[in-house]
Amino acid sequence: xxxxxxxxxxxxxxxxxxxxxxxxxxxxxxxxxxxxxxxxxxxxxxxxxxxxxxxxxxxxxxxxxxxxxxxxxxxxxxxxxxxxxxxxxxxxxxxxxxxxxxxxxxxxxxxxxxxxxxxxxxxxxxxxxxxxxxxxxxxxxxxxxxxxxxxxxxxxxxxxxxxxxxxxxxxxxxxxxxxxxxxxxxxxxxxxxxxxxxxxxxxxxxxxxxxxxxxxxxxxxxxxxxxxxxxxxxxxxxxxxxxxxxxxxxxxxxxxxxxxxxxxxxxxxxxxxxxxxxxxxxxxxxxxxxxxxxxxxxxxxxxxxxxxxxxxxxxxxxxxxxxxxxxxxxxxxxxxxxxxxxxxxxxxxxxxxxxxxxxxxxxxxxxxxxxxxxxxxxxxx
Amino acid sequence: xxxxxxxxxxxxxxxxxxxxxxxxxxxxxxxxxxxxxxxxxxxxxxxxxxxxxxxxxxxxxxxxxxxxxxxxxxxxxxxxxxxxxxxxxxxxxxxxxxxxxxxxxxxxxxxxxxxxxxxxxxxxxxxxxxxxxxxxxxxxxxxxxxxxxxxxxxxxxxxxxxxxxxxxxxxxxxxxxxxxxxxxxxxxxxxxxxxxxxxxxxxxxxxxxxxxxxxxxxxxxxxxxxxxxxxxxxxxxxxxxxxxxxxxxxxxxxxxxxxxxxxxxxxxxxxxxxxxxxxxxxxxxxxxxxxxxxxxxxxxxxxxxxxxxxxxxxxxxxxxxxxx
Numbered sequence: 001x002x003x004x005x006x007x008x009x010x011x012x013x014x015x016x017x018x019x020x021x022x023x024x025x026x027x028x029x030x031x032x033x034x035x036x037x038x039x040x041x042x043x044x045x046x047x048x049x050x051x052x053x054x055x056x057x058x059x060x061x062x063x064x065x066x067x068x069x070x071x072x073x074x075x076x077x078x079x080x081x082x083x084x085x086x087x088x089x090x091x092x093x094x095x096x097x098x099x100x101x102x103x104x105x106x107x108x109x110x111x112x113x114x115x116x117x118x119x120x121x122x123x124x125x126x127x128x129x130x131x132x133x134x135x136x137x138x139x140x141x142x143x144x145x146x147x148x149x150x151x152x153x154x155x156x157x158x159x160x161x162x163x164x165x166x167x168x169x170x171x172x173x174x175x176x177x178x179x180x181x182x183x184x185x186x187x188x189x190x191x192x193x194x195x196x197x198x199x200x201x202x203x204x205x206x207x208x209x210x211x212x213x214x215x216x217x218x219x220x221x222x223x224x225x226x227x228x229x230x231x232x233x234x235x236x237x238x239x240x241x242x243x244x245x246x247x248x249x250x251x252x253x254x255x256x257x258x259x260x261x262x263x264x265x266x267x268x269x270x271x272x273x274x275x276x277x278x279x280x281x282x283x284x285x286x287x288x289x290x291x292x293x294x295x296x297x298x299x300x301x302x303x304x305x306x307x308x309x310x311x312x313x314x315x316x317x318x319x320x321x322x323x324x325x326x327x328x329x330x331x332x333x334x335x336x337x338x339x340x341x342x343x344x345x346x347x348x349x350x351x352x353x354x355x356x357x358x359x360x361x362x363x364x365x366x367x368x369x370x371x372x373x374x375x376x377x378x379x380x381x
Numbered sequence: 382x383x384x385x386x387x388x389x390x391x392x393x394x395x396x397x398x399x400x401x402x403x404x405x406x407x408x409x410x411x412x413x414x415x416x417x418x419x420x421x422x423x424x425x426x427x428x429x430x431x432x433x434x435x436x437x438x439x440x441x442x443x444x445x446x447x448x449x450x451x452x453x454x455x456x457x458x459x460x461x462x463x464x465x466x467x468x469x470x471x472x473x474x475x476x477x478x479x480x481x482x483x484x485x486x487x488x489x490x491x492x493x494x495x496x497x498x499x500x501x502x503x504x505x506x507x508x509x510x511x512x513x514x515x516x517x518x519x520x521x522x523x524x525x526x527x528x529x530x531x532x533x534x535x536x537x538x539x540x541x542x543x544x545x546x547x548x549x550x551x552x553x554x555x556x557x558x559x560x561x562x563x564x565x566x567x568x569x570x571x572x573x574x575x576x577x578x579x580x581x582x583x584x585x586x587x588x589x590x591x592x593x594x595x596x597x598x599x600x601x602x603x604x605x606x607x608x609x610x611x612x613x614x615x616x617x618x619x620x621x622x623x624x625x626x627x628x629x630x631x632x633x634x635x636x637x638x639x640x641x642x643x644x645x646x647x648x649x650x651x652x653x654x655x656x657x658x659x660x661x662x663x664x665x666x667x668x669x670x671x672x673x674x675x676x677x678x679x680x681x682x683x684x685x686x687x688x689x690x691x692x693x694x695x696x697x698x699x700x701x702x703x704x705x
Contacts, residue, residue, distance in 0.1 A: 045528070073676065082672075105667065108676030110626045111616060113663065116427040117675070119540075120667045123414045123423065135527050137618030144541035201526050201622055 026050060027329040032375045038335045041214075043173040043207040045136060046159045047330040051166060052147075054378060058322040059150035060127055063093075063100035066318070067121035067129040071114055071202075073106045075233045076284065076357040077260035077307045081132070081157075084308035089315045098319060109199070111138040118153075122146045128318050130311075131165075133158030136203045152321055156314030157305050158203035159331055166321065167331035168314040172204040175304040175336040176211025176258075179280045181218075182300060183254045186278040190221030191253025196241060196265055198232045198258040204305060205232075208258050216256075225250055230257060234264030234284075241268035255279045259304050263287040283359050288344045289352035295341055303337045306361040310334075313368040317376075326378035337362050393639035393646055396690050396697070397654035400637075404661040412668035422544035428660035429550045430457065430615060433608035434631040435638065435652040436557055440564075440597040440604075441491070441505075442635060445577035445644025448498070448505030450491075452512030453605060453631055458520045458624025460487055460609030465529035465619030474532035483613075484606035491602030495595040513628070520621040529619040538614035550611055557607045561649040564600060573597050578645030633683055634659050637690060662686060 230237030259282025638655025
């Protein structure tokens with residue numbers, strides 16, 4: 001009796017795994033060949049199965065009311081993505097008669113508050129919700145609640161593990177890996193590295209760290225001598241690194257930092273009086289300006305999470321889903337795009353501002369090309 | 382005349398009660414969706430952890446010596462991550478074991494705090510602060526990043542599907558209030574109030590001061606277990622850091638509910654009203670479009686209303702004292 005029950009359980013578990021594996025492979029395989037490499041190295045927690053929104057039909061005809069439940073507002077990245085949705089995407093969609101308004105809330109990093117704001121949005125009758133870089137699991141039952149009321153949730157620049165949401169972002173683990181590899185090569189494959197993480201516990205932050213550590217582990221002569229949390233805010237990263245440098249006399253040969261804080265890292269290094277070392281840049285115009293003025297500093301940089309592009313990708317995916325185009329996969333990932341000194345000099349004037357709060361970003365057609373986007377949907381139009 | 386008399390008999394909860402009425406009134410005009418089934422069930426779901434956390438602070442603050450348990454937030458997180466990582470993670474999902482662990486571990490932690498406060502005689506606030514720091518570290522060791530899944534039976538608690546008024550969360554809150562109601566009927570409650578308002582007098586009148594304090598802490602720990610259960614249902618996963626945000630909110634709700642931080646005074650109704658008022662403020666502000674400022678405006682409103690209600694309290698107490 002006992003044995004048969006056990007074997008039943010094993011069979012059940014086995015079959016769920018098999019079917020999950022099959023669905024997963026199907027979902028990624030249904031994407032074009034050019035997209036396959038992006039899914040080669042993915043944070044194992046990111047869901048890559050078929051989306052339950054495949055047959056989704058919007059509960060109302062357009063124009064739709066959209067909710068944007070952001071989890072934080074205190075940095076240049078959030079400001080830029082908010083600017084994109086309110087001042088670029090919304091007016092365009094209004095003109096096209098697709099969207100009537102965007103309701104914005106912000107939870108100051110409190111999950112319970114974000115949960116309440118999202119539930120309130122659902123009850124107030126929004127047609128879709130965009131969330132940003134939130135806790136990966138805490139919102140899941142709220143997302144399920146929204147789904148049960150016909151409101152799909154789109155998480156951009158970060159993922160949630162709920163099957164009912166669509167995640168739209170760069171592959172942050174791949175990004176961390178590529179930036180880690182670049183830094184390791186830049187410092188000659190040996191030395192002491194400081195890792196300035198974002199907000200530990202938040203999706204993209206943890207994915208990035210996973211990738212970065214994986215890359216650095218491939219170089220036995222490189223050791224990570226410090227891990228700091230910069231909270232994706234220049235001022236926080238600057239203070240944290242200053243504290244670290246003041247209390248650690250050891251030599252630092254390179255700094256791998258997440259973005260929306262690299263200028264703080266750069267400033268802390270400048271203030272410390274130590275010789276400048278390679279730092280990973282992720283698109284802040286301020287640090288890029290320093291690079292433009294010191295061309296020998298580093299060899300390359302990466303668009304890891306360009307704020308306006310990730311937002312416009314989420315917006316595009318949301319509109320397509322509301323139009324009933326049927327998303328193929330739960331997470332739509334983008335590769336990290338490198339950018340060079342030439343790109344920086346093209347984007348910034350010669351007398352650029354070292355304290356700028358702007359971003360250097362790829363264009364829409366580079367980040368989420370129309371022809372690629374269409375292949376992520378069953379019935380593109 | 383009768384109204385003023387009943388009103389005065391309400392004592393410390395009259396200010397939170399007035400605030401509650403005002404908030405409900407404004408919400409009925411600005412955001413009437415709250416008075417629907419889904420609005421109500423969401424309200425219970427989201428506000429339950431705060432209500433229970435505030436309730437967990439109440440007996441402890443009543444015991445006096447300025448005992449504000451700052452570690453309540455990390456304690457909720459600790460119970461949350463251990464429920465998910467140690468129990469759920471090892472396939473121990475029996476509801477009774479789950480609830481018992483939260484309640485017993487919560488009470489156990491608070492009893493340790495009480496023993497340190499009573500026998501080593503360290504100021505409660507310092508003990509609580511150390512607890513805060515220790516638990517913050519321990520939580521990250523148990524679970525380094527958010528994850529895990531709450532057991533299957535708990536998913537019906539978390540409000541993923543159809544909203545319902547009599548949700549298990551509401552029952553959890555009612556049970557806690559019922560427990561408190563039972564406690565107030567025992568002699569211990571009177572002794573606790575006496576210990577909190579004048580420990581020396583309580584001692585000279587033969588009250589077992591140490592025992593009363595330990596019971597108060599243990600009761601607070603039981604409520605912390607309830608709070609952790611409702612929080613775990615809310616996020617249906619484990620999170621090592623988010624619980625900490627409840628510390629400041631619960632202390633605010635405690636004061637907003639009319640409890641005295643110097644001890645002796647505190648009621649479950651006050652804790653309930655304080656926490657509900659905090660929720661209603663957030664809800665009401667959500668009805669206005671503050672956009673990306675909304676998180677900050679909410680904090681600002683909490684602070685402003687807290688200061689205002691304390692001020693009203695002081696003024697009204699002074700006037701009632703002068704009247705005689």
